[in-house]
Amino acid sequence: MDEVFKALADPTRRALLDALYEHDGQTLSALESRFETSRFAVMKHLKQLEEAGLVVTRRQGREKLHFLNPVPIRLVHDRWVSKYAEPWAAALTGLKHDLESTMEKVFEIYIRTTPERLWEAITDPAIRAKYNFGAGMIGELAPGATFTMAAPGAGRPLGEGVTLEVDPPHRLVQSMTALWSDEAKAEGTSRVTWQIEPVGDSCRLTVTHDQLREGANEQLYGGWPMILSGLKTWLETGELLTTPGSLMYGHG
Structure with missing residues (x-):
């Protein structure tokens, strides 16, 4: 559970979860466009959310889609x-x-x-x-x-x-x-x-x-x-x- 609490502690990561709550199954580009930060920074935040199990990814053709995992x-x-x-x-x-x-x-x-x-x-x-x-x-x-x-x-x-x-x-x-x-x-x-x-x-x-x-x-x-x-x-x-x-x- 420590990883979950650490992931939720950051406001940008919470905002990413909010974005997936509004519309699930988004690409990195779609999520990145919502923030005034670099693509690399958004990727790092998404990786931490994945490691905490709060985000699950799935390939669809050439795209990688991100889903909110509420478990x-x-x-x-x-x-x-x-x-x-x-x-x-x-x-x-x-x-x-x-x-x-x-x-x-x-x-x-x-x-x-x-x-x-x-x-x-x-x-x-x-x-x-x-x-x-x-x-x-x-x-x-x-x-x-x-x-x-x-x-x-x-x-x-x-x-x-x-x-x-x-x-x-x-x-x-x-x-x-x-x-x-x-x-x-x-x-x-x-x-x-x-x-x-x-x-x-x-x-x-x-x-x-x-x-x-x-x-x-x-x-x-x-x-x-x-x-x-x-x-x-x-x-x-x-x-x-x-x-x-x-x-x-x-x-x-």
Whole structure:
């Protein structure tokens, strides 16, 4: 967490996060144009934000796009702020992750575990329910197979989709249609990619939620920081977080 606090301490880096909050997936040139400083200085600030996990980059052709990654902020909230604030709070004041003007959301987190154990936590229905709003993934794990996201306390399926790619324990790609509300269902089908990469004694997990409608309802993607924070906590400590991501529908 020290890297996160150091990165947030600088006003220029906070301004870069604000710029990505306003419009996600920007190039270096686009970000640089917002500041009266050198390109090299902006590059240094972005590198520090990347090292802190607050910014994730992705290549698109010859361009390198920068995305705001809210997961470290969620971890700060779950570790400290939730001790003093209402545990059902969804975000830190003044640093939101409502990024409405993009077709793609990218979330990254490091978890001290093995790829095999992380894969099991993502695909096993009982484990998935511990951090995924109480919902497990029910269905055959094979390309072309359908699945539902079911939670006993919900009274109805929370989602459904089709598995597109399966490469254990590295990559899982699925389409998803949210069913937990009429507003979410109206957004139609999007796609979720789980990418697992071993890094030393840990794994880097990157979740990409794309094929979203421009300005899509935040219900579709706003819960990912809570889900990933709950996943990390459960794998590393065996404990559940007292957040909706870990408890909602969990005791139906």
